[in-house]
Amino acid sequence: MRLGLGGRAGAHRRGSPPEAPLEEGPWGPPPVIEVRSLLKTYGHGDATVRALGGPPDPATGASPGVDLLVEQGDMVAVMGSSGSGKSTLMNILGCLDVPTSGRYLLDGIDVGGLDEHQLSLVRNRKIGFVFQSFNLVPRTPALAQVELPLAYAGVRTAERRRRALAALALVGLADRVDHRPNELSGGQQQRVAVARALVTAPAMLLADEPTGNLDSHSTEEVLSIVDRLNASGRTVVLITHEDEVARHAKRVVRLVDGQVVADVRQAPADGPPPALRDPAVFAALSPHALTEAGGGSR
């Protein structure tokens, strides 16, 4: 809160490196995510587990690391089987975990140099989380649930309420504001989570297997909300292993053993997401999604 919207200011105070093109200048707005040679290992010595960054080069002993650039308004699906490092990447992108080495610029802010308090501000302002297991605060009505990030941001009560109601209306839950998580279906819970994620107008929506615990109907509901959000300009990063979900993304990044092995663009970054470009065709392809869209990039 002291930092205001200038998490940026914090980065500058800590001396942002000269080569980083942070300002909106001749190069346009900074990318939402800019990751350079990202590496994450657990343990030491022989027991070292390389969760992200790929195996070390036999000659130099150094891992290549992960590079990733996500433009504003893009909708990226990060795919990979379990153990591919996609959850580790998601934790680092979400500022929940810190990389072992490498640089991560989120909306122009060098996250590596921030202390705990500043990180909590970044999570609050820049990132909206949607988890596989919904992760709603227990015993808390939907409205209070959505107001929570705003409360942590220090928004006044009336304003908070107005924005939370708007966010709930956006996900189609205007009539469920007083319901607690245990009174909502899975799909409704996830929609509350989406409302909570977007209520602070974050730089990106970070969704970790958002449909992993949902039936197909709820999956469609949630994904269509995400599609609409992206169409209105919100940057979305989806972590998933389902082709059906990846089909909705404009760009699919495939991870294997902590390394990016494929990067396929399905639609231009500055247009509507595939599902909204030509809804009829998209829906028609749906039953064959597993063979058509998924098989294409394999």
Add this chain to the structure above:
Amino acid sequence: MNPFETLRFAVGGLSANKVRSALTMLGVLIGVAAVIILLAVGNGSSQSVKDSIEKLGTNSLTISSGSGGAFGGGRSTSGSTGTKPLTVDDARALADPASAPDVKSVAPEVSTSQTAIYQGASHTVSQVVGTYPAYFEASNSKVDKGDYFSADDVLNSRKVAVIGSTTATDLFGTVSPVGRKVVIGGTPFTVVGVLATKGGTGFQDPDDTVIAPLPTVQNAFTGFGPVSQILVEAKSADATTPAQNEITTVLMGTHGIKDANSLDFRVSSQESLLSTQSDTNKTFTVLLGAVAAISLLVGGIGITNIMLVTVTERTREIGIRKAIGAPKGVILGQFLAESTLLSLIGGGLGVVAGLIGSHFRIVGIKPVVIPASVWGAFAIAVAIGLFFGSYPANRAASLRPIEALRHE
């Protein structure tokens, strides 16, 4: 996050586990109530001892046989050749206004324990006192029915007695004892008066007594030997100290003692008795307070325990809150607010319980609440909540969000 919201979250957190919160509060409640009640009992007992000593009369001095004394401080007299007992002659010497001008009256007394019988009713009187009429004034004993015995009764060794109120009810019941004959230790006495109830606490009931003329008691029970103590009344409360000095000088003369450090008698005023008693009581109160403080501490540890459990249980919730941007301070504040709320409510109810509890007699003592103990116990309880809650709260606030979120 304003304080009101933090408080609302804390209430929500506590009400999620009502039984557990209530039991934790109970721990603090018992601690606070124990501090208040036990200190009130200690205070009440010292108050009642003070009252009962004041009832004996503040001007009176008691001379008893033995080493040390009010001034000597209890030095051993094992080296001195024999201890001269107190006698009626000593009392006569003290009654001389020339050598002891601050002494108003002197009453030598002998005491014994005898069984009194009236029409088949038998009662063991713990104190049968033989003395002079001056005893009544010096010991602040007032007659309720009938009259005191007179100096004439003493001179003629008449078998008359003034009895205490407990003795009267035990022997005579509702019948008025005045003028009736009672057999004490085989000797028939005529009851001339009944003393007003003194009341009081302690091991000896001051109302279970029979007071008779000195020569009568000596004749019947103790023999004409030494007296057990001499009760002296000073002219005023201020005159007790000079009177004490005069008594020491006179008795050193009659007992032939030259060294003021090897007295074979002891002069004690009610004041010195009072200070000894209050010292004892202070120790007593401190001990009670310490026991109560320990129970308050245990209550505090209960808070830590429960808060640690709560933090473990809600690790995932903490992770969620951190993921959506709760700063460390807010999490810290939330859990501190919960633990403080526990101790605040527990302490408040403890104060109520303590105040109610101190309305009842406890082991014969009427508790007198010390206002400072109420505020003190409450403040300490709240401080304990803050202090003992800070460890679990800190632990919650320092959880890494990634690990907290993974927690099942």
